Amino acid sequence: MWQQLFDGLKNEEFMIVAIAEESRGADHARQWIEQAAAQYWCLIDTEHRVADLYGMVNVPQAVWIDAAGRIVRPPENAGSTDHFRLMDRTTRTLAPEHQAARLAARTAYLDAVRDWVLTGRHALPADAATGRMPRVTPEIALAQAHFRLGVWLRRHGNAAEGDAHLAEASRLHPDSWNMWRQAADLDAVGNASGEAFWQRVQALGERPYYPAPEL
Amino acid sequence: MATVLSDQGAMTLAATNGLWLSADDAERATGWVLKPEGMCRDDVCVPLPVREGRVDAAAFWRLLDRPVVSDAAGETWVLGAGAAQRNAALAGLMAPDFTLPDLAGTPHTLSSLRGKQVFLCTWASW
Structure with missing residues (x-):
């Protein structure tokens, strides 16, 4: 879907940077990237470094950055909805x-991105952008460290100890679907959307899984 | 030998007694420089005991109130970013920079796109 957006903005000074939060590595992202025939940047982030730097907790989330390198829209859900919760x-x-x-x-949402590139609309003034920025707590900062160690240990053949650090990361940062689902996927491909995932979604109650972006 | 993961990258260093490192290695791992006043960066110095030219990088990191975690064997260490550090970076509104590889392994750096509007988005196969 992003290639279509990119196609329509080819003549603008604009780039899409799509980050695969993929601790299993590039080969697990390859088929989707090749299928999309992406002409924008598609990068592989095995340690979820971007989520750490920007305080992201789910996919897809997006940040809008102006030509001077300033954030004009902090991390927000990139147009997904909770309709999947109504699925049979x-x-x-x-x-x-x-x-x-x-x-x-x-x-x-994609129309809004296009509008921003062409007219500057939807870019937030600095105080509003600051106000919407995620707050990193000491628990979240510690969770990021455990997550990075867990991914590293798993990749280096120490799954049992790695999993303990991944579990600790999710305990410290329960709002991060990225951490929880990545750990489930490392355990076994498919587990990120298994029964435990649905139970976790159900436990949200009235709270959204994908908060609607406030355009 | 110990593997250290920090904002400086991933590196293997000759550590002793936990994460006691030579001044050079401590700088590589933390980005801070050992001087007579202590570990220094920009205008800030943090006093730290020095033994035979080595410093305890883990203790130093805890002094900065930043997370330190390691595996049970003490072979792999993460010197994480502190909450205050991350919040200050985001409050400044300048997009935090990073370098990541594409499918072919070629590195790309966000800040090289200066002059363009950037839609930075995440996804995953899971």
Whole structure:
């Protein structure tokens, strides 16, 4: 979907930087990147460094950066919606009206990005951008350290100890779906959207999984 | 030998007794320089005991109130960024810089895109 956005803005001073938060490494991202025939930057972030630097907690999240390198929209959900929570999990289908609403939300977000590139609209003034910035707590900072160590240990053949650090990271930073789901995926591909994931989503209750971007 | 993971990167260093490092290695791992006043960066110096030319990088990091975690064997250490450090960077609104590889392994640095508007987005296969 980002290639289409990029195609429409080829004549602008604009770049998309798509970060794969992928601790299993490049080969697990390859098929999606090749399928997208992406002409923008597609980078592999095995340690979730970008999420750490920007205080991101889920995918997809996006940050808008102006030509001077300033953040004009802090991390926000990049147009996804919670309609997946209404999915029939046995047939894995979503009612047509929910599919349509989901598509409309995604389109509206991509339209906003396009609008920003062409007209500057939707860029937040500095005080509003600062106000929306995620707050990093000491627990989150410690969680990032455990997560990095856990990924490293797993990659170097010490899964048991690595998993303990990944679990500690999620305990310290329970709002990070990235940490929890990446750890589940490292345990076994597919586990990130298994039964435990759905239970965790259900435990959100009224809280959104994908908070709507405030455009 | 110990592997150290920090904002400076990943490196293997000759550590003793935990994470006691030579001045040069301590600088590589932390970005701070050992001077007579202590470990220094910009205008700030933090006094630190020096033994036979070596400093305890883990103790130094804790003095800075930044996270230190290691594996049980003491072979791999993470000197993490502190909450205050991350918050200050974000409050300044300048996009934190990073260098990451593409599928072919070629590194790309965000700040090299200065002059362009950038839509930085994340995704995952999981």
